[in-house]
Amino acid sequence: MALTFPRRAGRRRFTRRDLVVLGVLLGIPVLLDITVVWGPALASIGLSFTAWDGIGDIHWVGGDNYGNLVDNYPPFWPAVRNNVLWLLFLGLIATPFGLFLAVLIDRGIRFSRFYQSVFYMPVVLSLAVVGFIAQLVLGTDQGALNTLLGNRDDPVDWLGDSRLNIWMMMIAASWRHVGYVMILYLAGLKSVDPALKEAAAIDGAGERQTFFRVVLPTLRPVNVIVGVITVIEALRAFDIVYAVNKGRNGLELLSVLITDNIIGEAGRIGFGSAIAVVLLVVSLGSIVTFLVQELRGARET
């Protein structure tokens, strides 16, 4: 680890002025990160054991919030279910599809730049805009999809039907996710040593075998990053459902419940924090995985 990096022996490395520059320019970002990110994350954990409406006194209630969350808060389990569904959808459908597109484009076909741009384009769109476009396509009164399917008279309520809408949202979210994954894999694939593939071909491996047995394992760093992105995206999903119907009626997500509890009229900050902690614990799993990989990579270089 960096802690044991060799110091250049026998020379004083920093003058006093250097130390001031280092102190100020490292101090500001570190303080900022503590104030804005890590401090609040810890504070969320603390608040989750209290009852507070944001104005009056804070009461310590122990684990009550968690108990209520599990037993007395109807939207909680649907939200958990939707987040898990979101994760599975991105992980099992969108991510592999992005990888597939990257592999196709990487084979050096014509117009590859065009395809690359088109697939990546949705990534730069605001999820709020994606939400509105989804309404345009999926709306009941004159939505494009219903028109296309020829059932304008008896339209399917793609966004209103609580059994359907979550799937529509996941497809819309995948629209962005696929391009992102594709770009990451495309860069990874370009850096794979072609000699490796040739060696596999000489040994008699088929194209599929070469990919799964030789190429994919060498992409491990990219795989880790894509995996983490997928998990984090699934946990962070928010804007798109919020833009469509504020995350109600089948579109409950943990992120929406937190937002509702802390900025809604209810002002149940302690309770909202308890949901936030649930989210934190789940995301920490993937963050730790990622960091372990990163540390390993940094040690090698």
Added chain:
Amino acid sequence: MTTDIRTPVPVRPPAPAPLQPPRPRRRRGRWGAQIFLTAVSLAFLAPLLLAVYASLRPYQETARYGYFSWPRELSFEYYRRAFTESGMGKYFVNTLIITVPAVIVTLFLAAFVAFAVSRLRLRGGLLLLVFFTAGNLLPQQVIATPLYVLFNSIPLPWWMSDSLTMYDSHWAVIVVNIGFQLGFCVFVLANFMRTLPQEILEAAVVDGAGVWTQFWRVTLPLCRPALAALATLEFTWIYNDFLWALIFISDPDKLPITSSLNNLRGQFFTDYNLLAAGSVLVALPTVLVFLLLQRHFVAGLTLGSTKG
């Protein structure tokens, strides 16, 4: 939202050139791939094209004949209306007030941290890297509540915020964006700086350059491609952000452009063609930045792996 763990591919040495050109591939497979990719491209573009097409046609027409009909009348009228009725100009200015300082400060601070971590061989450098990177991976809602309380309790003078607190001011959104985006930028820039030859810095040290000169005069100019890439990425992310403004701003006049679309929804009736025009307008800056600076964009996400 800034859906954001955006992480570049770690650095790898560039692959050596193949000894011989790859064999020509099978023709049939190529045609199949072309057809497939064209179909997927169409599917990807369709929603955008539909939004543009709808925005050019009057509501009465599409209500009667549907979206898949030949146009009888095309005009930019909805764009004019979307721009004026939603007050988009004002919101766009708000977005710039938030985005521009946030991007500049983030890049500056992140560049120095990355420099210190990757070039100065400080003790605990890696720990610092972890500290920042992990922060970027937390879901935003986890930190939202305490920040809301914190900003409410920080007083600001009148000339900085007419709400007299940090809450309900652009400062809150700027500071949060900086703090939150630092992690990603530090991570990318540290990876990039690691690939620069250490000799350059050593030469500067021999010449008696202090830390600031090593950073500002020697290292930073070499990072221009990385900084350009990050600037374009960060611009779109902060521009697209939705949640921070929603939580930390209550005065509708201070909201950024992503929130302005809601003004186009009527209470009882929503003209979707007007909304489509609004969506296109909101998306336009990021799409333009993407199309014009595409090279930087992709480089930003994949920095290091396609070096050279």
